[in-house]
Amino acid sequence: MAFPSFQKFFRPVLGAHRFREKHLRTVSEEMGEYFGLTEAQKQELVPSGRDRTRLYDRTSWARTYLTQAGLLKSTRRGYSDITEQGISVLESGDELDAKYFERFESFREFKARSSEKLRSPGTEAEAADENEELGEDDGFESSIPSFKEFFRPVLKAYLSGERSLQEVCQKMGEHFNLTEGQMQELVPSKRQTRLLNRVSWAKTYLTNAGLLRATRRSHSEITEKGREILEVQDEIDIKYLEQFKTFQEFQERRSEKTGSQDTDSEAAEEQVSTPEETIYQNFATINESLAEDLLAQIRNEEPKFFEGLIVDLMLSMGYGGREGLGEVLGRSGDGGVEGLINQDALGVDKIYLQAKRYAQEDKISGEKIRGFSGTLRQKQVAKGIFVTTSSFTPDAVDTAEDLNIILIDGHRLAELMIQYNIGCQVEKTLEIKKINEDYFDLIE
Numbered sequence: 001m002a003f004p005s006f007q008k009f010f011r012p013v014l015g016a017h018r019f020r021e022k023h024l025r026t027v028s029e030e031m032g033e034y035f036g037l038t039e040a041q042k043q044e045l046v047p048s049g050r051d052r053t054r055l056y057d058r059t060s061w062a063r064t065y066l067t068q069a070g071l072l073k074s075t076r077r078g079y080s081d082i083t084e085q086g087i088s089v090l091e092s093g094d095e096l097d098a099k100y101f102e103r104f105e106s107f108r109e110f111k112a113r114s115s116e117k118l119r120s121p122g123t124e125a126e127a128a129d130e131n132e133e134l135g136e137d138d139g140f141e142s143s144i145p146s147f148k149e150f151f152r153p154v155l156k157a158y159l160s161g162e163r164s165l166q167e168v169c170q171k172m173g174e175h176f177n178l179t180e181g182q183m184q185e186l187v188p189s190k191r192q193t194r195l196l197n198r199v200s201w202a203k204t205y206l207t208n209a210g211l212l213r214a215t216r217r218s219h220s221e222i223t224e225k226g227r228e229i230l231e232v233q234d235e236i237d238i239k240y241l242e243q244f245k246t247f248q249e250f251q252e253r254r255s256e257k258t259g260s261q262d263t264d265s266e267a268a269e270e271q272v273s274t275p276e277e278t279i280y281q282n283f284a285t286i287n288e289s290l291a292e293d294l295l296a297q298i299r300n301e302e303p304k305f306f307e308g309l310i311v312d313l314m315l316s317m318g319y320g321g322r323e324g325l326g327e328v329l330g331r332s333g334d335g336g337v338e339g340l341i342n343q344d345a346l347g348v349d350k351i352y353l354q355a356k357r358y359a360q361e362d363k364i365s366g367e368k369i370r371g372f373s374g375t376l377r378q379k380q381v382a383k384g385i386f387v388t389t390s391s392f393t394p395d396a397v398d399t400a401e402d403l404n405i406i407l408i409d410g411h412r413l414a415e416l417m418i419q420y421n422i423g424c425q426v427e428k429t430l431e432i433k434k435i436n437e438d439y440f441d442l443i444e
Contacts, residue, residue, distance in 0.1 A: 003044070003054060004035050006274045009062035010096035014071055014086055021081035028059040047280035054277075061274040068110040069101040077440070144185060144194050145176050150202035151236040155211055158222040159230065165218045169199045191427070204289040208250035209241040214296030253411065254284045276432065291414030294423055295389050299357060304328070306357040307338040309422065310387050313413075314341050316420040319351060337375055351383040352376060358390040360410065366395030373403045387413055 012034050016027045032042045032055055044054045063080060066072040071086035082090070085104075094100065101107040150172065157163060157171045173183050173195060185194045203220060206212045211226035222230075233240065241247045298306055311326045320326045325342035339353030354372045356364060369386060376384045386400065387408040400407045408416070417423050 003037075003041055004058070006058050006061060006277075007097045008035075009058050010066060011090075013059060013062040014066055014082065014090055014096070017072060017080060017082040018087070018090060021075045021079045023078045024060060024063060024080070025056070025078070027063070027080075028053075028056045031055060031059050047277060047284075057276065058274055061276070065098070065101060065107070069104040069107040071104075144178070144182055144198060147198050147201060148237050150198050151206060151241075152230070152233075154199055154202040155206055155222065155226055155236065156230055158212060158220060158226070162215050162219050162221040165196070165200060165203065165220075168203070169193075169196050172199050201289070204292065205238070205241060205247070207292060208288075209244040209247040211244075214293075214300075216300045217297060250288060253288055254281065279430075279432070287415075287418055290418060290424060291411065294414045294417055295360075295410050297423070298389055299359065301357075303355075303357055306389070307353075307355050309417075310353055310355045311339045311341070313416060313420060313422050314339070314351070314353065314385070316422055317416070319343065321345070337372075337379075349383075350379075350381050351385060352379065352381050354384065354386045356386075356388040356390075358388055360390055362390050364388050364390065364392045364396050366393060366399040369396045369399040369403065369405060369407075373399075373405060376405075389413065 009031060012031060013027060016022060016030050016034075037055065042053065042055055046052050046054050046057045063072060066086070067074065067080065071083060071089055072080045073083050075081050089096070102111075153172060153175045154168060157168045157175075163171075172178075178195065183193065183195055186192070187194050187197050203212060206226070207214065207220065211223055211229055212220045213223050215221050229236070242251070298309065307328045311328050314320065315326050319341045321343055323345060325345065325347075327340050329337050329340055337352045338355040341351040341353065343349035343351065352375070354375075356368070358364070364386070369392075372384060372386055376382070382404070385406045385408065389410045391409045391411075392400070392407055397407065399405075
């Protein structure tokens with residue numbers, strides 16, 4: 001069975017406290033039995049990878065929400081007990097979710113404090129209904145139309161030809177009849193308008209579904225598939241986009257990075273994940289979008305730029321020793337090799353680089369890998385790395401494995417660029433903090 005969503009923990013966690021106070025770890029163990037989780041599911045870690053299971057995390061967050069609603073109360077460190085109000089709710093048989101908790105003043109105050117910190121009004125229950133995405137957008141209520149309402153009008157805006165993101169933003173302002181104040185409304189970080197943020201994310205989703213394609217920096221155009229969809233489809237939402245293979249792959253890459261199988265369409269139905277899990281899921285989506293933008297940017301640059309980028313990346317990853325010994329080749333007589341990394345000052349240990357700036361659909365064949373291997377043998381070098389902005393055929397992958405050549409496809413390239421800050425930079429750093437139990441142990 002799939003891992004139960006965050007909100008499905010509310011009622012059983014409340015019921016676990018019915019007869020006596022209980023420690024959080026005891027309740028977490030009981031939830032594992034209650035949901036019939038496998039041993040692997042019980043040991044599954046949260047996206048951060050730290051020593052905390054998803055089961056414990058969801059139990060903990062459920063307890064937090066129940067406590068803020070006044071249905072549980074903290075009794076001593078790690079322990080909670082049910083309140084009279086909690087018993088009354090338990091006996092009512094009502095279904096418990098984030099929206100249900102809005103009836104309790106203490107929970108509304110809790111959400112108001114959260115909203116204050118984000119400098120935006122609204123409630124988490126509303127965010128669960130609207131599936132407000134992503135990035136710097138806070139997921140709380142706004143006078144700007146919801147994220148999913150932008151899909152079709154953004155796609156339609158490209159019907160007349162290539163457009164810049166700013167041009168589409170202007171068109172969306174006109175389409176939704178936004179006031180000047182709404183056009184200038186900022187996301188919480190104050191770095192961009194909420195309108196630009198939502199248009200940008202709509203464009204990202206449509207691009208990953210293959211309905212738009214990047215042409216040059218900040219510019220896109222509609223694809224034939226996108227034109228066909230506009231003719232037959234009156235409504236476009238995340239569930240509709242999930243029919244496209246490229247969009248499924250986009251979601252799969254997100255899931256791999258977060259360890260979660262929750263899809264965007266599921267998130268729209270209910271609040272599937274805990275607040276912390278949602279942060280990591282959105283973080284993965286932001287990086288996935290950045291990766292696509294990086295690849296689009298690289299494909300629009302000159303080949304020489306790409307070759308220099310690959311050398312820069314290898315040096316940033318620690319190849320080339322402390323001296324950073326690397327150079328761009330690509331000259332006549334270099335045998336089609338674009339870069340060289342010397343692992344030592346004397347150049348005894350060398351790595352040759354092959355860099356191919358191809359369109360996404362143009363895959364590297366096994367023949368190309370064999371050609372690169374022949375160049376390595378000619379130069380009497382044992383190590384080679386083949387990098388492309390596209391991908392490799394199965395034959396190329398098998399050939400590279402046999403010949404001990406490292407392959408880096410477009411997605412892996414973008415991931416490494418993000419990891420080592422090549423062509424991108426840190427815009428904002430967020431810290432997630434927790435109680436330091438050791439500090440309180442020392443006081444005792």
